[in-house]
Amino acid sequence: MSTSASTLQEEGSIDEFFNVVATETLALFEHLEFDFFSEFDVFAPARRGRTRDHHPPELFRAFLHCYYKDIYGIRPVTRELQNTVVWLSCGFDRPPSRDAVDRFLTDLEHVVDEVFDHLVEQAAARGLLDMTYRIDSTDVRAMPSDPDASKNYDPTAEEYYYGYGCTIVSTGAKIPIAAEFTESKQAAEETAMRVTRDALAVAQPIWMLGDSAYDTLDWHDLLLTAGVVPIAPYNPRNTDDPLNIKYRVEDRIEKHSDEIQLKQSILDETYNRRSQVERTNDAVKDCGLGTLRARGRVHARAQVFLALCVRLVVAVTNYERGDNPGSTVITV
Template sequence: MSSSTNALQDAASVDDFLNAAATETVPLFKHLEFEFLLEYDVFAPARRGRTRVHQPPDLFRGFLHCYYKNIYGTRLVTRELQHSLVWYYCGLDKPPSRDTIDRFLTDLEHVVDNVFDRLVEQAAARGLLDSTYSIDSTHVEAIQYNDAASWNYDPTAEEHYYGFGCTIVSTGEKIPIAAEFTQTKQADQETAMRVTRDALAVDTPIWMLGDSAYDILDWHDHLLAAGVVPIAPYNPRNADDPLDIEYRVENRIAEHSEDVQLNHSILDETYNHRTGVERTNDAVKGCGLGHVRARGRVHARTEVYVALCLRLVVAITNYERGNDPGCEKL
């Protein structure tokens, strides 16, 4: 008789068995429900009439477990889910095959945005967001066999890398609330506007912070129209006749309102909080965003969103347990 069977017999209940396993990822699966995955049609029949059954919440738990353990790529995920304790407490009836893992990852691409949005809603319902949003782009390294990736330059690290990019809006204790997977690290204006609109759909903050890459007139005007104060350093290279200002918002306010006065010291003090999005980026990289192992753009994007979801799950679980939601470990 296996040791896992003995443990199960000795336990008074399944919960006791899970607690006895002393697996640090157990809170991910005990305190949060992922049944909302079932709301989406990810059971599309395969060709020739076969039905593809993937047990979405259970396999999603499996992916979260693996990413938390720094296990990435379908081959290594499949190997990890072969362990009896792992597939059992994830709720699976049996160890999944690699084909099942591949199919699930492909199907997950169609709903992973919804999964992320639902987790953001759960974080908001728990009061984990604050009145300051920050936006930034980060690099996403890919394996050399991913033909969909490309060589990009990271001006922050002053080096080239092979991969993709991701634009993230964060708030609170390293909480990502909006994101977009991009081909390069530097997001274009359309992406910046789309991610900003997604963030405002969650809630309306007081401040929105961005670096000089967000010295964009449409970005500032959209935020001001929504009642949000944008703070991004003025980039004189964007104008033939540079203005004597430090932040673009100073000029936008002066042009559109004679009654509003900006306190420059408050702008400086608030902008100093922009480092929060950099800490969020680092936290999400620790959840798997730093180096995606998938081949192709579709699977790479899905893996990035799984990493974003894991960061939210860790923050919410820590909050539920009375711990610091900003902590990156359980």
């Protein structure tokens, strides 16, 4: 089992605590490739003036470590990296400055979705995806001091909140494979279409599940054209002549194919697996999505995708160690 800092400190074993930190941190990085940072010009030294010494792989490892330990924000991350065992475990030859940490997070926002895509590829290469995709949106609650966040309504919780949103496609053992940072939890149809295309670019599933918010003709036709069966509950909305169907796909297949038939019992059984996406959302929130300590849209978006990256890294690490990839904890 993992050991908390407070427990070890109460026992007076501060050296043991740092050994646990180092062991878990090294486990996070042992099986993953970070050399893809060399592809991004945004981290190159400035052509004129002060050299921007980012150490991208080391700082990315540092943020993964800190988010895994529930440490967020520029100052807390910088403080954590003053611990010798931590900065050595992350690959630094000396602790990074606060300015270096801040600059890295700012520049990372420009490429963090591509970094996320690289980690999705590593999860896919290990067979961690399955043939059922699920799409859903979740709230991302911000600090009251964030000037870019706004007041939004969460229809699931039936309450207002201050912050942003994130649309996620997940599969397998709580594995996020496509995502988009949004201004609110209720994302536009354009966002759903874009995230769906991103997910299909990873691999083609058999099924794609969404709630009634995804009961749109374009979303269904996109998936059916790609050879994927979309399942979203039919929402009659304001029509005066509602269809006698439970899922929109029943009508779309009837209109587009005379040969394919889907039993409603199979659709029901498959749709019942949609709740897995909510467990994925919870797992990503455990990795930082639920504790937004950033100020401003740039850092907020970077933190959202960093949380998604942490979830992928933990899943891959557990898989490589023979543990449950669905767990959000690395055992030592």
